[in-house]
Amino acid sequence: MSGTSTLAxxxxxxxxxxxxxxxxxxxxxxGFPFYWMLNTAFKPSRDAIDPDPSLLPTGLSLANxxxxxxxxxxxxxxxxxxxxxxxxVAIGVVVGMLAALAISRFAFRGRKVVIVGILxxxxxxxxxxxxxxxxxxNDLGQYDRLTGLIITxxxxxxxxxxxxxxxxxxxxxxxxxxxxxVDGCSRTGAFIRVVFxxxxxxxxxxxVYGFIQAWNEYLYALMLLSQEHQTATVWLANFTTKHGxxxxxxxxxxxxxxxxIVVLFLLVQRKMAAGLTAGAVKG
Numbered sequence: 001m002s003g004t005s006t007l008a009x010x011x012x013x014x015x016x017x018x019x020x021x022x023x024x025x026x027x028x029x030x031g032f033p034f035y036w037m038l039n040t041a042f043k044p045s046r047d048a049i050d051p052d053p054s055l056l057p058t059g060l061s062l063a064n065x066x067x068x069x070x071x072x073x074x075x076x077x078x079x080x081x082x083x084x085x086x087x088x089v090a091i092g093v094v095v096g097m098l099a100a101l102a103i104s105r106f107a108f109r110g111r112k113v114v115i116v117g118i119l120x121x122x123x124x125x126x127x128x129x130x131x132x133x134x135x136x137x138n139d140l141g142q143y144d145r146l147t148g149l150i151i152t153x154x155x156x157x158x159x160x161x162x163x164x165x166x167x168x169x170x171x172x173x174x175x176x177x178x179x180x181x182v183d184g185c186s187r188t189g190a191f192i193r194v195v196f197x198x199x200x201x202x203x204x205x206x207x208v209y210g211f212i213q214a215w216n217e218y219l220y221a222l223m224l225l226s227q228e229h230q231t232a233t234v235w236l237a238n239f240t241t242k243h244g245x246x247x248x249x250x251x252x253x254x255x256x257x258x259x260x261i262v263v264l265f266l267l268v269q270r271k272m273a274a275g276l277t278a279g280a281v282k283g
Contacts, residue, residue, distance in 0.1 A: 037258075040251040041065070048248035064252035068239075071249060074256070077235035082260070084146055084231065085214040088153045089207045095154075096161030097203065101191070103162070104169040115166075121159045129155070130223055137224060144226050152220050157210045164209075168202030169195065204268050212261060232257050 040048050042060045045067075047053070068074065103114060133152055134143070142148030172195055180190035218233040225231065236257070239250035 034258075037251050037254055040248055041255045042252075043248060045246065045248040048251070064248040065256070067246070067249040068253040068256065071246075072235060072238040074235065074253070077230050077232045078257070078260075080146060080229065081215055081232040084149055084153065085211050087146075087150045088157055088214040089210045091150070092154055092157050092161045092210050093203055093207055096158055096165055096206070097199070099162045100165035100169055101195075104166045105174075118159045118163050122156070122163070126156060127219065130220065133220070134223065143224060144229060146225075146229065149221060149224055149231075152224060153214045153217065157213055161206050161210060164206050165199070165202055168199055172198050208264065208268060211264060215261060 039055075039057055041064055042062075043057060043064075044059055044061050045064065047058055102108075103111060133155070137143045137148040137152070140148070142151065176194045176198075177187070177190040180194045181187065185193060216233060221231040221234050222237075225234070227234075236250060236253055239246045239253065
C-alpha cells in the first residue's frame with residue numbers, strides 16, 4: 001500500500017509541474033501583447049519603429065504620454081466612454097436581472113421561444129446589424145447621440161446578461177425562497193433578502209464583462225458618432241494620419257485607456273472569481 005503511494009507521489013508531482021508549465025506558457029502568450037504595449041509606450045518614438053526591436057526596455061520616456069494628450073482631446077472621449085459604459089452596465093444589469101428572474105422562476109407561454117431567441121441574437125454578427133441600426137437611430141433622432149449608442153450596445157450586451165444571470169438564478173435552490181416566504185417574506189422580500197445576496201458574485205462578473213465590451217467597442221462608436229462626440233476607442237485613430245502612424249504615442253494612449261479596466265478588475269477580482277466559479281457549478 002505504501003509502495004503504491006510512493007510511486008503515485010512522483011507521478012503527481014510531474015503532473016502538477018506539467019500543468020504549471022502549461023499555465024505559465026498560456027500566461028506568457030496572453031500577457032506578451034500587454035507587455036509590448038507598455039514597452040512601446042515608454043520607449044523613445046524612434047525605437048518604436050526600429051526594424052530590429054529589443055524585447056527589453058532600452059530607455060524610459062514619458063514624452064509619448066505628453067504627445068498622446070496633445071494630439072487630440074483625451075479626457076472628453078474618455079469621459080464619454082465612461083458615461084456610455086456605466087449606463088450600459090446599469091441598465092443591462094437591472095433589466096437583465098429581472099428578465100433572467102422571470103425566465104428562470106416563472107412558467108409562461110413562449111418561455112422556450114424567448115430562451116432560443118436570446119441565443120439566436122448572440123449568433124448574429126454585429127457588423128450585419130449596423131445598417132438597420134443606423135437607419136433606425138436616424139429615424140428616432142438618436143444618431144450622433146450617446147443615448148443612441150447606449151441603446152445600440154444594449155442590443156448585444158443585454159442578451160448575454162440575461163442568459164448568464166439566468167444560469168446563476170437557476171443554480172439557487174427554490175427552497176431558500178420558499179423558506180423565506182414561509183417565515184413571512186413576500187416574493188419580492190425573499191428575492192431581496194435571499195436570492196440577491198447569492199446572486200451578487202454573478203452580477204459582478206456580468207457587469208465587468210458588459211463594461212469591457214462597451215468600453216472596447218469600436219465599430220459602432222465610429223459609425224454612429226461624429227468626431228465631436230467620439231469615444232476613447234475612436235480617439236486612438238487620431239494617431240494614424242496620411243503621414244503614417246505614431247506607434248509609440250498610440251501605445252501610450254492605449255495604456256491610459258486600459259487603466260480604468262485594470263482598476264475595475266482589481267476592485268472586484270474576488271467577487272468576479274467567485275461569480276465565475278458559481279456559474280459553473282450546479283446548485
